[in-house]
Structures are given as C-alpha cells and as structure tokens.
Amino acid sequence: MPSLLIYAATALVTYIGYVQLHALFQTVVRKGPPVAANSWWAYLSGKSVSGSVLLEEFYEKYSKNNEPFMAGGHYVLPPSVFAAIRKVPDSIANSTPANEDGLVLEPFLGHDNTDIIHLVRTTLTRSVDAMIAPLQDEIHTSLSAFLPPGPPTLLPGDEEWYPLTVHPSTLTAIGRITTRILVGSKYTTLPAWTDTLAGFANGIIIQSILLKNLWRPLVPWIAPLFNTTRRVAKLRALILPDVRELLANPPTPGTYPDGEPTVLPMMVNYVLSRPGYAEAKESEVLTGVIGRLLDFSFAAVDTTTITLTHCIHDLVSHPPSLYASPILEQARAVLAANDGVWTTQALSALPLLDSFIKESQRLHPIGQLLSQRKVLDPKGLMLMPSEGFEGAKPVYLPYGAVTQMPLVGVHMDGGFYEDAREFRGFRFAEDKVARSQPSDRFMSFGHGKHACPGRHLALVVVKLFLLEFLERFEFKEVERPKDWQLGFMFNAVPDMKTNVWIRPRREEEVEVEA
Numbered sequence: 001m002p003s004l005l006i007y008a009a010t011a012l013v014t015y016i017g018y019v020q021l022h023a024l025f026q027t028v029v030r031k032g033p034p035v036a037a038n039s040w041w042a043y044l045s046g047k048s049v050s051g052s053v054l055l056e057e058f059y060e061k062y063s064k065n066n067e068p069f070m071a072g073g074h075y076v077l078p079p080s081v082f083a084a085i086r087k088v089p090d091s092i093a094n095s096t097p098a099n100e101d102g103l104v105l106e107p108f109l110g111h112d113n114t115d116i117i118h119l120v121r122t123t124l125t126r127s128v129d130a131m132i133a134p135l136q137d138e139i140h141t142s143l144s145a146f147l148p149p150g151p152p153t154l155l156p157g158d159e160e161w162y163p164l165t166v167h168p169s170t171l172t173a174i175g176r177i178t179t180r181i182l183v184g185s186k187y188t189t190l191p192a193w194t195d196t197l198a199g200f201a202n203g204i205i206i207q208s209i210l211l212k213n214l215w216r217p218l219v220p221w222i223a224p225l226f227n228t229t230r231r232v233a234k235l236r237a238l239i240l241p242d243v244r245e246l247l248a249n250p251p252t253p254g255t256y257p258d259g260e261p262t263v264l265p266m267m268v269n270y271v272l273s274r275p276g277y278a279e280a281k282e283s284e285v286l287t288g289v290i291g292r293l294l295d296f297s298f299a300a301v302d303t304t305t306i307t308l309t310h311c312i313h314d315l316v317s318h319p320p321s322l323y324a325s326p327i328l329e330q331a332r333a334v335l336a337a338n339d340g341v342w343t344t345q346a347l348s349a350l351p352l353l354d355s356f357i358k359e360s361q362r363l364h365p366i367g368q369l370l371s372q373r374k375v376l377d378p379k380g381l382m383l384m385p386s387e388g389f390e391g392a393k394p395v396y397l398p399y400g401a402v403t404q405m406p407l408v409g410v411h412m413d414g415g416f417y418e419d420a421r422e423f424r425g426f427r428f429a430e431d432k433v434a435r436s437q438p439s440d441r442f443m444s445f446g447h448g449k450h451a452c453p454g455r456h457l458a459l460v461v462v463k464l465f466l467l468e469f470l471e472r473f474e475f476k477e478v479e480r481p482k483d484w485q486l487g488f489m490f491n492a493v494p495d496m497k498t499n500v501w502i503r504p505r506r507e508e509e510v511e512v513e514a
C-alpha cells in the first residue's frame with residue numbers, strides 16, 4: 001500500500017511538473033497563448049483550483065479580451081473568432097482527426113468508421129419518428145428496473161421510498177435502448193451483447209489516456225493487448241449471422257426485417273455504398289459494419305446517459321410543483337391533442353420540457369470544453385475576428401493545433417445569462433426555439449457544421465424517458481447530488497454514487513402507461 005501511494009504521488013508530481021514546464025515553455029519560448037494551469041505556488045500553498053474554476057477565470061481574463069488561451073494542450077478560441085472557425089472548410093480544420101487524436105479508435109474500429117456522420121444526419125434522422133414506438137417499449141421495460149426488488153426503505157416521517165442511484169441505472173437503460181435501435185430487440189436480452197457494449201465505451205476512454213500519449217507507430221502493436229480488441233471480436237461474432245443474412249438478402253432501403261427501423265440494415269446498405277465495399281469480402285464488410293456500429297454507440301451511449309442523469313438530478317432537487325408538475329401537465333395536454341401518440345412533431349411542442357433540458361445541459365454539459373477541430377493545413381490557419389469585436393486581433397493556429405470552444409465560460413457569462421449560476425428550468429420557455437439548438441451561446445451539442453448530428457434522436461430519447469419517469473414515479477425532494485470534479489482536469493462527470501428517492505405514483509395518478 002505505501003508503495004502504491006508513493007507511485008501515485010510521484011505520478012501526480014510528474015504530471016504537475018509537466019504542466020508547469022509546458023506552461024513556461026509556451027509563454028516564454030514560443031510566446032504562445034497563456035496556459036490555464038495552477039501555479040506551483042498554488043499547489044504548494046493548497047490553493048489550487050478545479051479545472052472549471054480555471055476555465056472561468058481564463059475566459060474572463062482572456063476570451064473576453066478577444067485572446068485565445070491554452071487548456072489541456074488545446075487552443076481555446078475567443079468569441080471574436082467563433083464565426084471564422086465555423087466557416088473553415090473540413091480540408092483545413094476538421095473534427096474527425098481531432099477526435100481520433102483524443103480517443104485513438106482507429107486501431108480497434110478501422111480507418112473509415114467515422115463516416116457515420118452522414119448516415120446519422122440523413123437516414124437515421126429521417127427514421128426517428130418510426131423509432132418512437134420501439135423506444136417507448138424499451139424505456140418502459142428499463143424504467144421498471146428503477147425499482148429494486150426488495151421492500152422500500154422507511155425514511156424519517158414514516159415515508160416509504162426506494163433508493164435510486166441515477167447514473168448506473170440510466171447507463172443500463174440507455175445501453176439497452178441504444179441496443180434496441182442499433183441491432184434490434186433480440187439483442188437487448190443478450191447480456192453477452194449489452195455488457196460487452198457497455199464495457200467497450202468505458203474501456204476506450206480509459207485506454208485512450210495511455211494510447212494518445214504513445215508514439216503513434218507503436219500503437220498497432222500495443223492495441224491488441226487491450227480488452228477492447230477482444231470486445232470488438234466478441235460483438236463482431238454476435239452480429240455475424242445477421243450481417244450474413246442481410247448480405248444474402250439485402251432489404252429494400254427503408255424497409256426492415258422485423259418491421260421496426262434498426263440501424264444494422266441501414267448500416268449494411270450504407271457500408272456497401274462506400275468506396276471499395278461493393279466487391280469486398282464478407283469479412284471486410286463485417287469489419288466496416290461493426291466498426292461503424294461501435295462508433296455510433298460510442299457517440300450515443302455515454303453522452304445520452306450523462307445528459308439524462310443530470311436532468312433527473314435537476315428534477316429531484318426541486319419541489320415537484322416547480323418543474324415536474326407543469327412539465328407533465330403540458331405534456332399530457334399535448335399528448336391528448338395528438339390522439340395519445342407521441343410523434344417528433346408533438347414532442348417538439350413542449351417548451352417547458354425543452355427549456356428544462358436545455359438549462360440542465362447549460363449548467364451540466366458533457367464537457368467543459370467542446371468542439372475540437374484539428375488544423376490540417378501545413379501553413380497553419382489564421383482566424384480573422386468578426387465585425388463588432390473592437391480591437392480584436394486575428395488568431396494564428398499552427399499546423400496540427402487543436403481548437404476548443406470555451407463552453408463553460410460562455411455558459412456562465414452573466415452578459416448572456418441573467419443569474420448565470422442559478423438553475424432556472426423555464427429560462428428558455430418563452431424563446432422562439434426553446435430546444436437545445438447549438439449557437440454561439442449554447443454549445444452542449446457542439447458548434448457549427450460538426451455540431452452533434454444525433455441530437456434530434458438524443459432529445460427524443462431524453463424527453464420520452466423523462467416523461468415516463470414522471471408519469472410512473474414520485475420523487476422525494478433532495479439536495480442535488482454534486483457533480484464530480486476530478487482534481488484539476490477539464491472534465492464534467494455527474495455524481496454516480498448518491499441515492500435519490502422514488503416510489504411508484506398511486507394508481508389513480510397514473511394517466512399514461514406506455
């Protein structure tokens with residue numbers, strides 16, 4: 001144990017030392033932008049602050065003066081050049097290589113898996129309406145598991161409640177729901193599939209910390225040693241019979257073998273339409289399909305789980321009369337007017353719920369810095385300031401630099417949001433668009449042309465889930481479980497351990513059953 005502590009302390013000191021030296025090198029030798037990091041003195045005197053506090057301080061000091069700063073080795077852009085980065089063509093700065101640098105997916109998923117962006121934007125988004133019924137079915141089953149099998153706990157005041165740790169429960173639920181639309185209902189009850197899929201996403205995040213710092217030519221040699229390689233092989237073996245069947249009898253685009261739209265047949269058609277696949281061997285097509293399915297689930301599962309977890313934490317930390325009841329009342333009226341059937345159109349007529357989700361995403365985004373773009377032009381890239389930013393200078397980015405948007409600074413900017421630190425669930429309810437539409441002031445789904453293409457589906461899932469949660473359960477108002485701040489890093493993680501308390505609504509109160 002003591003030796004473990006010594007290792008941990010050495011690793012921490014080495015990391016801090018590296019960050020400090022990098023900050024010094026950046027400012028003194030390269031005369032680059034200042035680096036958001038705690039100073040040695042702050043560490044030694046116990047005054048170091050968390051990543052989010054650092055980012056807010058640097059946003060106030062530099063971004064608001066139209067200057068970039070560095071965080072985690074990336075260039076954080078000031079608002080004066082937001083419009084300029086939006087207009088840069090993909091050949092000059094792009095999201096895909098930036099994400100690949102950070103996650104190192106290629107050795108596991110293949111070199112061309114990231115082209116799912118097009119499929120998500122087109123075929124998938126067009127199918128969201130037809131996915132609502134299977135989604136509701138799966139949400140209904142998943143929410144039944146929110147009540148543990150044992151008896152309720154008697155809390156002070158003689159009230160019986162069931163404990164619910166939100167994050168692990170929503171993770172299992174979203175894993176199942178994503179599986180349903182990804183590969184169909186028969187896989188949702190197959191632990192070999194669901195457990196492997198869940199482990200895949202977490203595995204990628206942990207191993208990327210090591211792989212992204214490794215000399216790239218070594219990565220193909222090291223990657224097979226990771227569990228992810230075995231997980232991909234297992235998932236590949238599980239879907240092989242279905243892919244074979246689809247290759248032998250390709251479905252007409254827009255029709256689905258078991259009557260409900262699933263991504264797998266769309267993906268087989270899509271992969272066959274990509275360069276080099278029409279004549280390829282079965283094993284190559286299979287690699288193309290599984291790589292893209294996993295890329296899809298990687299993009300969808302953790303992001304939706306985190307967003308949903310925060311929404312539930314925000315619901316249960318306010319009196320039901322403040323948000324839960326008005327949201328439910330509006331939803332019931334809209335559903336009744338729509339003959340009791342949810343459609344994407346009906347779901348977009350819920351300004352109270354839209355606003356609530358957006359406010360939760362504003363204060364609890366999936367990352368404190370988002371929208372990475374890597375500069376691909378060997379000459380580098382000069383971003384010119386927009387009009388209206390008095391005295392702003394162009395921002396130069398060298399070849400290979402990665403940019404980020406100062407999400408946390410913007411979302412906490414008192415000039416954009418009144419009482420920016422306060423949770424006001426219906427802050428956006430009167431807006432023309434109350435939904436979480438990406439803009440220069442709201443970036444939880446990213447920014448510009450590479451903003452999340454899966455957001456339409458994600459919001460449908462989150463809304464259907466929250467509405468059924470509210471229809472079926474009462475909750476006890478509790479203090480909001482605090483987000484986890486992992487030291488000085490720029491992460492945004494919801495609480496994953498604290499219990500909240502729920503119980504089934506009494507029979508007569510349940511008006512809508514899925």
Ligand code: HEM
Binds near residue numbers: 443448
């Ligand atoms: C609430 C859930 C979600 C959140 C908060 C979220 C957030 C994000 C963010 C911040 C980005 C980066 C955008 C940028 O670089 O500007 C992104 C990219 C992406 N997301 Fe999502 N996402 C969610 C759900 C989904 C789902 C369900 C899918 C798939 C159906 C998906 C597919 C993608 C893809 C393919 C990209 C890459 C886009 C590109 O680089 O052009 N996401 N997402």
